[in-house]
Amino acid sequence: MTTTVSSRIVSSRGVPSAAVSDGALARPVEIRTRSLSLIYGRKPAFLDVSLDVPRHGITALIGPSGCGKSSFLASLNRLSDLLPGCRVEGEIHIGEIDVLDPATDVVALRRRVGMIFQKPNPFPLSIRRNIELPLKEHGIRQRAEIDAIVERTLTEVGLWPEVSDRLGSPALALSGGQQQRLCLARALALTPEVILLDEPCSALDPISSGVVEDLIASLRGRYTVVIVTHNLAQARRIADRVAFFWLRDGAGRLIEEGPVDAVFDHPRDELTAAYVRGARG
Ligand SMILES: Nc1ncnc2c1ncn2[C@@H]1O[C@H](COP(=O)(O)OP(=O)(O)OP(=O)(O)O)[C@@H](O)[C@H]1O
Ligand SMILES: [Mg+2]
Numbered sequence: 001m002t003t004t005v006s007s008r009i010v011s012s013r014g015v016p017s018a019a020v021s022d023g024a025l026a027r028p029v030e031i032r033t034r035s036l037s038l039i040y041g042r043k044p045a046f047l048d049v050s051l052d053v054p055r056h057g058i059t060a061l062i063g064p065s066g067c068g069k070s071s072f073l074a075s076l077n078r079l080s081d082l083l084p085g086c087r088v089e090g091e092i093h094i095g096e097i098d099v100l101d102p103a104t105d106v107v108a109l110r111r112r113v114g115m116i117f118q119k120p121n122p123f124p125l126s127i128r129r130n131i132e133l134p135l136k137e138h139g140i141r142q143r144a145e146i147d148a149i150v151e152r153t154l155t156e157v158g159l160w161p162e163v164s165d166r167l168g169s170p171a172l173a174l175s176g177g178q179q180q181r182l183c184l185a186r187a188l189a190l191t192p193e194v195i196l197l198d199e200p201c202s203a204l205d206p207i208s209s210g211v212v213e214d215l216i217a218s219l220r221g222r223y224t225v226v227i228v229t230h231n232l233a234q235a236r237r238i239a240d241r242v243a244f245f246w247l248r249d250g251a252g253r254l255i256e257e258g259p260v261d262a263v264f265d266h267p268r269d270e271l272t273a274a275y276v277r278g279a280r281g
Contacts, residue, residue: 007258009268010050027054030194030224031076036090038071038080045071046252048090051243058216058225060235060260063245064281068252069228072245073196075099076226077113078106094194111138114187118199120179122171122186127154127163130171130182131189138190153185157215177208181215195219197227201234213238232276236264244272246281 031053038045046068053059061069074080075088078099092099097109122130131150140146150167154160159181163174171182180200187195197216201209217238219225229235235242242264243257256263256272267273274280 007256007262007266007268007272009256010254027057029053030055030095031226032091032093033076034091036072036075036088036092038068038075039087039089040071040083041085044251046245046254049252049254051254051257053224053226054241055224056221057240058220058227058238059241059243060239061226061228061243061245062230062232062235063252063255063275064247065230066252067245067247069245070198071252073115073198073226073228076194076196077110077115078104079115081106107138111190112192113194113196114190114192116180116183116187116195116197116200119203120176120183122174122179122182124170124172126168127171127174127182128167130186134186135189149189153188154182156188157181157185158211159185175208177204177211180204180208180212184212184215192223194224194226197225199228199230202230232264232278236260244269244275246271246275 029052031051033049033051036049037047049072061072063069071080074083076092076094076099080086080088088100090100094109094113097104097112099109123133125133128150131153132146135146135149140149151160151164154163159178162178163169171179174182184195200216201212204212213234216225216227220240227239239260241258242260244255244263245252246255247253256267256269263272264276267276271280
């Protein structure tokens, strides 16, 4: 298979190639959108987005406020179903799942596609119950199995040494960074394949932000990660690929996407160049 390190300018009818290539290593596609649009009432949040996200890599979505990044994430696990007046058109495939097929089991989809938000949102329950509750909802009820998953996921996010002696304490008593790591542990407990993160560090202090960023970087190779970030330095540090969205005629558009170095160092589109230089947006 040929490889390329150049980015791709996305024309309005643009459709990416079948393979996603990260320079030396081509990875299979995990998420594939085609002509995807999301419209709130009459107002489009984004239009005509065709994007391939490679399996087990980290893809960063960047672009100015209001260009549809969060809406794009919401479409991927059909969180958009919950927004009144919201309509999604086009195609999304995640693995073999046809996401927008009305027959798709949304509960099963969300088990495979976890989501982390900007503001940590642990349940107002104990640390342990935060992980136990979704497991029980998905039919895992054996105490020994739950205990093992609690320990495994809290270890995976580096929280186990900090909280193993107080699993019954309220999750809301944790620091913001610890709460965000608990939310990630809660998502990992359901063994997702894809993890969507919407500005997961932007509400955290710099030290917690660094801890969470390192944790996200450590997911590479095991999970398919799509992260929205306004922090271009962060995108550069952790992403394999970058997709740049921009607002055109009142609707978000995917302007360019490709390997992180290509988009930052050799952008093909002038808008991308101005944005990554900090001159626009
Ligand atoms: N629930 C909603 N109902 C109606 N319009 C919405 C809703 N959520 C977002 N929008 C609108 O859709 C457009 C895209 O919003 P979105 O939140 O997806 O952008 P974003 O790129 O994530 O912005 P930011 O960087 O500020 O988070 C905006 O014009 C926004 O006002
Ligand atoms: Mg947003």
